[in-house]
Amino acid sequence: xxxxxxxxxxxxxxxxxxxxxxxxxxxxxxxxxxxxxxxxxxxxxxxxxxxxxxxxxxxxxxxxxxxxxxxxxxxxxxxxxxxxxxxxxxxxxxxxxxxxxxxxxxxxxxxxxxxxxxxxxxxxxxxxxxxxxxxxxxxxxxxxxxxxxxxxxxxxxxxxxxxxxxxxxxxxxxxxxxxxxxxxxxxxxxxxxxxxxxxxxxxxxxxxxxxxxxxxxxxxxxxxxxxxxxxxxxxxxxxxxxxxxxxxxxxxxxxxxxxxxxxxxxxxxxxxxxxxxxx
Amino acid sequence: xxxxxxxxxxxxxxxxxxxxxxxxxxxxxxxxxxxxxxxxxxxxxxxxxxxxxxxxxxxxxxxxxxxxxxxxxxxxxxxxxxxxxxxxxxxxxxxxxxxxxxxxxxxxxxxxxxxxxxxxxxxxxxxxxxxxxxxxxxxxxxxxxxxxxxxxxxxxxxxxxxxxxxxxxxxxxxxxxxxxxxxxxxxxxxxxxxxxxxxxxxxxxxxxxxxxxxxxxxxxxxxxxxxxxxxxxxxxxxxxxxxxxxxxxxxxxxxxxxxxxxxxxxxxxxxxxxxxxxxxxxxxxxxxxxxxxxxxxxxxxxxxxxxxxxxxxxxxxxxxxxxxxxxxxxxxxxxxxx
Numbered sequence: 001x002x003x004x005x006x007x008x009x010x011x012x013x014x015x016x017x018x019x020x021x022x023x024x025x026x027x028x029x030x031x032x033x034x035x036x037x038x039x040x041x042x043x044x045x046x047x048x049x050x051x052x053x054x055x056x057x058x059x060x061x062x063x064x065x066x067x068x069x070x071x072x073x074x075x076x077x078x079x080x081x082x083x084x085x086x087x088x089x090x091x092x093x094x095x096x097x098x099x100x101x102x103x104x105x106x107x108x109x110x111x112x113x114x115x116x117x118x119x120x121x122x123x124x125x126x127x128x129x130x131x132x133x134x135x136x137x138x139x140x141x142x143x144x145x146x147x148x149x150x151x152x153x154x155x156x157x158x159x160x161x162x163x164x165x166x167x168x169x170x171x172x173x174x175x176x177x178x179x180x181x182x183x184x185x186x187x188x189x190x191x192x193x194x195x196x197x198x199x200x201x202x203x204x205x206x207x208x209x210x211x212x213x214x215x216x217x218x219x220x221x222x223x224x225x226x227x228x229x230x231x232x233x234x235x236x237x238x239x240x241x242x243x244x245x246x247x248x249x250x251x252x253x254x255x256x257x258x259x260x261x262x263x264x265x266x267x268x269x270x271x272x273x274x275x276x277x278x279x
Numbered sequence: 280x281x282x283x284x285x286x287x288x289x290x291x292x293x294x295x296x297x298x299x300x301x302x303x304x305x306x307x308x309x310x311x312x313x314x315x316x317x318x319x320x321x322x323x324x325x326x327x328x329x330x331x332x333x334x335x336x337x338x339x340x341x342x343x344x345x346x347x348x349x350x351x352x353x354x355x356x357x358x359x360x361x362x363x364x365x366x367x368x369x370x371x372x373x374x375x376x377x378x379x380x381x382x383x384x385x386x387x388x389x390x391x392x393x394x395x396x397x398x399x400x401x402x403x404x405x406x407x408x409x410x411x412x413x414x415x416x417x418x419x420x421x422x423x424x425x426x427x428x429x430x431x432x433x434x435x436x437x438x439x440x441x442x443x444x445x446x447x448x449x450x451x452x453x454x455x456x457x458x459x460x461x462x463x464x465x466x467x468x469x470x471x472x473x474x475x476x477x478x479x480x481x482x483x484x485x486x487x488x489x490x491x492x493x494x495x496x497x498x499x500x501x502x503x504x505x506x507x508x509x510x511x512x513x514x515x516x517x518x519x520x521x522x523x524x525x526x527x528x529x530x531x532x533x534x535x536x537x538x539x540x541x542x543x544x545x546x547x548x549x550x551x552x553x554x555x556x557x558x559x560x561x562x563x564x565x566x567x568x569x570x571x572x573x574x575x576x577x578x579x580x581x582x583x584x585x586x587x588x589x590x591x592x593x594x595x596x597x598x599x600x601x602x603x604x605x606x607x608x609x610x611x612x613x614x615x616x617x
Contacts, residue, residue, distance in 0.1 A: 215379025
């Protein structure tokens with residue numbers, strides 16, 4: 001068992017330089033938090049994922065992202081406040097998940113036909129949670145899960161660029177709205193039709209959301225929705241749990257999507273999709 | 280860490296108003312003194328909550344009054360039947376929170392309810408806006424359409440001390456004179472480091488101007504220097520004490536392997552200490568060396584720790600000089616003004 005660390009703010013430039021120059025990292029750049037995680041299980045998950053999706057084409061990378069997202073969320077158990085700190089993700093990306101980063105965004109052209117990634121430092125130490133190589137996956141799972149249920153997480157993440165438009169707009173912060181949007185895209189095969197189609201729908205619903213309160217469907221929020229699931233947070237999953245099919249993966253009880261709210265928003269988004277003549 | 284809530288009025292439309300009826304913290308903690316000014320007609324009032332109060336939820340009760348003269352004619356004639364709802368929407372950019380609450384209708388033209396801010400899901404800045412929305416379509420207005428939107432009520436969470444997430448000791452302001460037991464006995468001290476559990480640095484708020492000195496950024500340069508010196512002195516002293524108190528966690532098992540026993544926080548501390556003292560060694564050897572130093576009462580370890588202590592003393596002296604300079608500067612300024 002190990003604890004999640006955080007990069008010291010003043011050490012971030014040193015960490016960035018070391019990553020780009022591929023020099024060893026200094027442990028004094030990081031501080032320990034009191035949040036535990038199972039390093040062996042996380043490493044096991046990572047190797048299982050890299051083994052399963054070992055191709056270097058875009059398809060394999062998307063599949064790798066989709067596989068890892070809900071499982072990383074389950075392996076790195078923290079609340080949103082902590083997960084919003086880019087200094088936590090700087091450590092996660094540079095230390096326990098560095099093999100994934102090296103595969104996903106190579107720092108050099110040494111690796112056969114692999115091209116050097118553009119701006120790889122964003123993926124390691126960037127402030128944007130949806131650009132950091134690991135936090136983007138964790139946050140995608142957080143925004144798309146419904147309580148303990150991660151089943152909706154994988155498919156939208158496979159459409160990497162499409163999901164990026166969605167995740168960077170404010171409407172994606174509303175759990176039921178994001179889920180409804182993803183379901184509309186899946187039901188209409190929009191993710192298959194390409195990122196531009198998703199982008200068009202996303203832009204349109206975003207414009208409407210400025211005039212129409214997407215929270216209108218929200219009703220009384222009981223404390224159970226907001227109270228964080230302390231038991232889940234304190235328990236560390238074994239590797240066998242992390243590598244199970246996504247339907248068997250268990251997330252926290254908090255943050256459940258209210259089905260009637262999600263359905264109402266689904267209907268609304270599907271109606272907007274018809275304006276685009278997307279069939 | 281403190282939480283500040285700034286509320287701006289509905290200045291985009293003059294006939295609706297929001298009034299703040301109260302603030303509560305859960306678990307129950309005194310909200311007294313948190314509110315400097317909650318009347319939105321006077322600009323941006325502020326609520327400050329120390330993180331050490333261990334609050335989980337901050338609830339702001341609001342009352343929204345709508346003047347129906349601003350609404351469509353058809354609704355104005357029978358205000359009670361007007362198909363409108365009033366929503367409070369909480370958003371946080373950092374933690375991607377977006378959630379609405381319907382306020383309850385109380386009487387004609389008046390809605391009330393609570394806006395909840397949860398400490399575990401907010402960071403840096405959050406905001407709440409009041410929306411007046413149409414319940415159903417009417418003419419050019421569509422169901423759910425926003426009729427009015429208030430300017431945001433802004434919640435700013437400022438990190439003014441070592442945060443828990445950065446792994447530093449918790450820092451808590453306490454009025455030592457009002458405490459029972461060991462803190463009261465130290466009523467004249469600036470601070471006290473408690474290492475009985477995860478370390479906590481208690482700062483004494485009963486010392487005049489001490490809190491302002493450390494937290495208020497609007498000081499003249501002389502006070503800035505004083506603040507830096509004071510902060511360093513506290514940090515170095517606390518670090519020294521925490522290191523010393525964590526050393527007893529090192530043990531050697533029957534096979535001669537290093538063990539670290541005791542509270543979790545001591546593990547990180549002794550490792551860092553061992554690495555700092557013996558950078559040329561691998562960590563297990565460095566820990567073993569620390570253990571030998573302790574058991575053999577080796578002078579080197581104590582000597583190295585003493586040098587940290589002396590650094591603290593030097594800073595303490597520097598601090599005293601700064602205080603003197605600051606006072607002299609203040610006196611000169613007073614003379615000039617006179």
